[in-house]
Every structure is written in C-alpha cells, then in structure tokens.
Amino acid sequence: MSRFTIFASVIPLILAALFGHADPVPQMRPCITIGDTSVQIAATPWQSQTRIRFTDDSRAATVRVQVVDRAEAADFAIADDIGTGEPASCAVNAATRFIGITTAVEPAQPVVYLSRESGDLRIFVQSRTFALRDAAALIVGAMESPSPLATASL
Numbered sequence: 001m002s003r004f005t006i007f008a009s010v011i012p013l014i015l016a017a018l019f020g021h022a023d024p025v026p027q028m029r030p031c032i033t034i035g036d037t038s039v040q041i042a043a044t045p046w047q048s049q050t051r052i053r054f055t056d057d058s059r060a061a062t063v064r065v066q067v068v069d070r071a072e073a074a075d076f077a078i079a080d081d082i083g084t085g086e087p088a089s090c091a092v093n094a095a096t097r098f099i100g101i102t103t104a105v106e107p108a109q110p111v112v113y114l115s116r117e118s119g120d121l122r123i124f125v126q127s128r129t130f131a132l133r134d135a136a137a138l139i140v141g142a143m144e145s146p147s148p149l150a151t152a153s154l
Helices: 002-019 132-144
Strands: 031-034 037-041 050-054 063-067 076-078 097-102 111-115 121-125
Touching: 031 132, 037 132, 050 132, 063 132, 076 132, 097 132, 111 132, 121 132
Parallel strands: 037 097, 050 097, 050 111, 063 111, 063 121, 076 121
Antiparallel strands: 031 037
16 A cells, blocks of 8 residues: 555656646747748757757857847847837747757757857847847747748659
8 A cells, every 4th residue: 555655646746747847838939030930949959940059169150140239230130029018929830940059069050159249140139038049049040941942842
C-alpha cells in the first residue's frame, strides 16, 4: 500500500515537470509582419524553423547589427506600443516563420553581434514588448528565411 501512495504522490510532480513550461494561455510573442508572412519568436525550441545565435565576438559573427538611437537612422525600426495600451499582434498562419534564439552552435546558423558601432544592419527599438535581441533575431531570421516563391516547386 505504501508503494502505491508513493507512486500516486509522484505522478503530479512528474506532470508538473513535463507541462510546467508550456503556456496554458497563449502569450503575445514578439513578431513582425512582412507582406503576408509573419516572423515570430518561437515559444519552444523545437518550434523554430530558423535558429539565431548571439556572440560577443564581432569576428565570429555572420551578421553585425548596430543599435541606433533614432528611427530615421535605422534600416529596421520597432516602436510598437508607444502611446497605446496594447502591443501589436501578428496573425499566425501557414506562412508564419518561427525564430529561435539559441546558444548551441549549429552549421549554417546566423550568428549575430549586437553593438552601438557600425554594422551590416541598423535597428532602432523603443518598445515594452520587444527586447533588442528579439528585434535583431526577427530581422535576421526574416532575411535568412526562404521566400515562399524560392521554395515553391513546379
């Protein structure tokens, strides 16, 4: 009988460990819309189609992203929730690309170096919902993602 009691008390702990990281209520994830496609930060690592890694070594980077102080100086600007109570949302559909931020080294993976110095891309972020890394990962992921026309077959 005591074995059954121990087994019964362990089951809720196992379930909590398995499902503790899942979102019972979907949360807004940082995303951008490009035409009919949205690019969104993945909720889970296995959901991402493109993985972005960040580095502190500019020589190891494949993309250098400069953070600028003015939207006019940026190639990509996010000011999504200034003066509004709600963050912008993107529709998730079949064309949605999910981007993951990882620390694992993978072949052919974009490696991003964020700095205030010159870079390949310039971003401006003034947001309550987007972090600098999220914005950089989204724009680099959007550039790395194949277009629907490029992947179409006849």
